[in-house]
Amino acid sequence: MLRLTSIDASYGRVQALRGISLHVDPGEIVTLIGGNGAGKSTTLEVISGLLRADRGKIVLNGEDVTGWRPGKLVRAGIAHVPEGREVFGSLSVEDNLILGAYPRPRGSREEIAADLQAQFDRFPRLHERRRQLAGSLSGGEQQMLALARGLMSRPKLLMLDEPSLGLAPIIANDFLTEVKKLREEGLTVLLVEQNARAALRIADRGYVVETGRIVLDGTAQDLLDNPEVQRAYLGRAYGEIWE
């Protein structure tokens, strides 16, 4: 579904991505893991058009979408749930969700209403709080709202940027379990996470990003078994290791 070939990207003079190549096949959950500043979020920003690549190619469902603007990419089926949730705090939960359907073609009011109901069915807590202002929700609830809002655009590819950030581990795990359920409904997911263990538990495959480059890739199980990953990202105690 999505293919990146040798993407370079920079913020001004700082080169953030060097030769990033990856792919996501339909129905997969693929995760990008790595430390702070490695380039994971930047990769998502390049895919959703928020940042323009310097070199390289992005192909979505066989079409070259390199350089497309964000609006066009959303209409093409990409939903980007950003880091920090970014819900519209002064609007109600329900309005946040309706806004999520903005990119959809006009005249599909009934469909949108049906989808809204579907999100409430999926996230009953959001239904309870549907008239509440989004800013008054807890972190976990806001993350759910951000996800539901993303789903309202009926995406083919859902991209999640650090959903577990700032969430208690149990909440984060619940959230990721929801994401895994979505895959069963046919959604394709690209998940960026610092919490490598949680991400690898639900992903099919993963890529490890370090200083703008991909240094490891493989099935989620291969990565969980990889000693470098264990040392760097899975918190394996140094007491267990001596070189």
Added chain:
Amino acid sequence: MWQPDIETMPRDEVLQVQLERLQVTLNRAMRNVAFYRERFAPLDFVPDGVRSLEDLARLPLTSRTDLAEGYPYEFFAVPLREVVRIDTAPGLTQGPTVSAYTRVDLEHWAQLTARVMTMAGVTADSVVQIPFETGMFDGGFGFLRGAQLIGASVISVPGGDYRKQVQVMHDYRTTVLAALPSDALHLVEELERAELGPRGLWLQVALLGGEPWSDSVREEIEELLGVRTVANHGERLAAWPGFAGECAAREGLHVNEDHFLAEVVDPDTLEPLPAGEEGELVITTLEKEALPVIRYRTGDVCSMITEPCECGRTFARITRPEARTDDTIVVRGIAIQPQAVGETVESVLGVATDHQIAVGERHFDDVQVRVAVPTQQTGTERGLVELGRKRGHLERELSAALGLVVRVAIMERSSLEGPEGAPSAVVDMRGRE
């Protein structure tokens, strides 16, 4: 097919996966392997300049000498404690070559071998006989693990007792032989001796590889053992077995391209050659963690076949390698370099003298080292006795170094000479007629 999703991946997906894994391999090699860091740094485009598979051809090649100089672990890309297996190949070469694996490398290798074996028709109902060590020797170990994944029964019968091999084949109704062509030929002889025709056994398939064998040898084995032969090709630094294997169509060996990038280059100019042209096989590993190699010159001669195969697999094929670009000769999977043999001869005899390696005279895997009589040493009777003693010593040393039975014959220099006068370093009689 063992992994149909992977083995029938559309071509554009194969190329994407290869590019991703090549970039990862280069990133890790630059970070973890001093040799590659030093070799590539002056070029100033690795790894960031490698943006497509075509860019690979701009990188320098890695030779066996490079690897030998890096012995014991200069080429390891992971800490030694993560290397769970090291195979030090027997052979007489300028320097030792090892193959090394992490736990994940071993798992991948087993999958690749399972693919090759499944291609040959091995199933969970098969009874696979492996006539050599399945412990630390790569070939046997590889087949064992592949067979285990498939769920086939495996009988390992090491040692050179072919009478026992046939006995076991008969008693346990072996259906698959995974072996070297030499073993198959020994079995043919043993069947003749025992006056047991191929009908007396249940063999269906012989998975053969590990040393060069011609089509006429293939026909001989098929007829006299009553089996279908399926070729496979291994490379110690890639996967052995598991690098490439024949499918039912038997027109070339599919390379496991999601794990290995195969190129064919002109052995003199080192330029990449297009499909269909013969040259030296160069391999870049894409998934190996412990010991990745980048553009390694295997010395094997073959050509690439890129036409789609009727079996449906989308991995490209290579022709079965028979010749080599260097003077190394491979017997029973063991590499023999004339120069290294010469050094042993010289150190045992105490003097430099002409020598020749003759392979295949009495059996397919028969190795005889012919040494020209050192002129100073034949004068006296004592000299002759001394020479005889040294001959025995040389035999034992060469046999030990190679893990093969080596015969040594001391001859007149004129007997070694070929039609052009000077003795050729190697005489390979395995071509048959």
